[in-house]
Amino acid sequence: MEEGRARSEAFLAGRLDGIWQSMTPELQRQLGSQANLAAFRAQLRRDLGEEREIRNETTLSLVKDVVTYRRTAIWSGAPGPVVMEWSFAPSGRIAGFFIRPAPVAAESRFLDYRTRADLRLPFDGTWFVYWGGRGIDQNYHAVDRGQRFAYDFLVMRDGSSFTGDDPSRLDRYHCWGEPILAPARGRVVAAQNDLPDNAIGRTDTAHPLGNHVVLDLGQSEFAFLAHLRKGSVTVAPGDEVAAGDRLGACGNSGNSSEPHLHLHLQTSAEFGRGEGLPAQFQAYRA
Structure with missing residues (x-):
């Protein structure tokens, strides 16, 4: 927390030498030069003004051994909250940095909706909710009308989603190839298997969905299960x-940078149309 605060105050005050020197080579390459970092700060001041009031601070560890400091504040020239985020590698170097207006969750008329289908979790065993919830801080999908209540699931063991020293190998990820199951009784209305x-x-x-299955659960509820492994899908339209029938295996296809399962319910069978629905699962232990 203190390191993130210190870096934030230094950036806001224009003390950029130490920040630049503490960045990883990868981040320096992305930014290009210290002059570009200074230009970014100048643009922020023109567009957003100055930080006036800190509303929230938190530290996260979404990636193994990488600590992220996130701060939400009110800025003088911004219409809404602004998020500043620093990520620190195990070496202590700055591995990530951004400042941007805080995203806003999409409006929904289904906040109090109760799922009509009798839902089970779409897998067996112990999985981890990487993204999921009502707010942007818990679920980046919430900005999207159709994915307003989406989940991203993966398997975590000993604080990591993979094993060994080579995170570039798909087969090192705990959820890779794990069976993905139908969350309820339904009819397959779409499936893809060749990406x-x-x-x-x-x-x-x-x-975006990669290899996927879309199920019609009845009563205008459609379940999307995405990013499945190529060649693993066992069903067809x-x-x-x-509930519990195998649909495929967890993979890394589509708009996915690491093996995981994406699941969301919506009112339409067409991705990008319809409105997201909350999913109330039954008979599970959290």
């Missing part, structure tokens, strides 16, 4: 499935 799994850190934004 490649991405190398770690890369994404396929042209095919028109198939009827029961």
Whole structure:
């Protein structure tokens, strides 16, 4: 927490020498030069003004051995809150940095909605909710109308989503290849099975869902299960499935940089249309 505060105050005061020298070579390459960092600060002052009031501070560890300091504040020239974030590598060097207006959750008329389908979790065993919840701080999907209540699941063991010293290997990720199951009885209305799994850190934004299955659960509830492993999908449009039936395996296809399962419910079978629905799962232990 203190390191993040110190770096924030230094940046706001224009003391950039120490910040630049403490950045990892990768981050320095992304920024280009210390002059670019100074230009970024100058642009922020023109666009957002000055920081006036800190509303929230927190530290996170979303990636193994990387500590992130996140601070939300009111700025004099910004219409809403502004987020400043610093990420620190195990060496103590600055591995990530950004400042931007805080995103706003999409409006929804389904905040009090109760799922009509009898939902189970779409996997067996112990998984971790990487993104999920009602607020932006817990769920970056919430900015999107259709994915307003989406979840990203993966498997964590000993504080890490992978094992060994080579995080570039897909088969080192705990959830890679794990069975993905139907969360409820339904009919398959869409499925894709032929997209490649991405190398770690890369994404396929042209095919956001990647290999996926869409289930019609009835009563205008549609479940999307995405980023499945290439060649693993076992169902086709028109198939009827029961809760717990295997649909495929966890992969890294589509707009995914690390193996995980994306799940969301919405009111339409077409991705990008319809409104997101909350998912109330039954018979699980958190």
